Amino acid sequence: MVLVLALALIGMLRRQKRLQTVILPATLSCAVPGAAPLRRGVKDLCTGLSLGLFALALAQPQCGTHKELAKRYGIDLVVALDASSSMLARDIKPSRLERAKLELSSLLDRLRGDRVGIVVFAGDAFTQCPLTSDYAAAKMFLRAIESTSMPVQGTNIARALEESKGLLVDAERGAKARAIVLLTDGEDTAGSDVSEQLEGLKALGIKVITVGIGSLTGEPIPELDEHGTAVGWKKDSAGKTVMSRLDEAGLQSIADQTTGRYIHSVSGSVGVQEVWEELDRLDKAEFESRLTVKYDERFQHLALPGLLLLLLGAAIRPGREERRA
Known part of the structure; x- marks a missing residue:
């Protein structure tokens, strides 16, 4: 582009010189329309060059590389989610379990640099998702949790804590701060x-943040058909409707013994905002670093000359011949 504009200027100067051999310079601009004086040509050239350089700068040219040490800070977090049949109760809409899954998904959206794992439990517990910083994958595993897929019904909180602890202890390059978020209605039917x-x-210095899901007054547990439609209520051996109540005292005790925090869900939320605030207070230490190669940006080497040429073109004033024309 620069070469083309330079050749255009040379051609213009040669044409101007030929015209000056037959026409007086004072009457050149009037006698020959379009025969711009030298100053006008230089001004146009500066403007054209500056625009060309700006266009090239916008393409963000890169040349050369350098290495940067990228450090990742965060915590190791395990979410232990109760998927027993009592979590199908609908005192929190659309159900305790579905609401917990929705709000845990929003919690994952807030994490930055932390590793998260998922443990699902009922009468037994197992790892649904190992520790990962791939939050999209964690969401996929979270969405797959269903109460009907649990092999053993009931609620065994001790097994949930054991499985969560194992996931944190066995982690490679473990973080300094580690925590468990236990989401359950607290009814430990296994008596663990x-x-x-x-x-x-x-x-081990692992905090447990307990989130109590459900109401203190209790809610019946729906019986679902193969399509997930409620067809009745769960009954006990005496034929009475089973009411699922939140065991707030038990969850408060678990949090207190690990210097954690107990959070009581309300009808419109399971307390994700409070969970996030509590996790944000933990000491996020460096647990991973790696060298990354970065390309050097060179747009400034084009933008600065372009700006100078633009200012130079703006500073050129018309000659006396142009002013009289």
């Missing part, structure tokens, strides 16, 4: 003793 697990978690 959580004291041993809590002692181990406290010794």
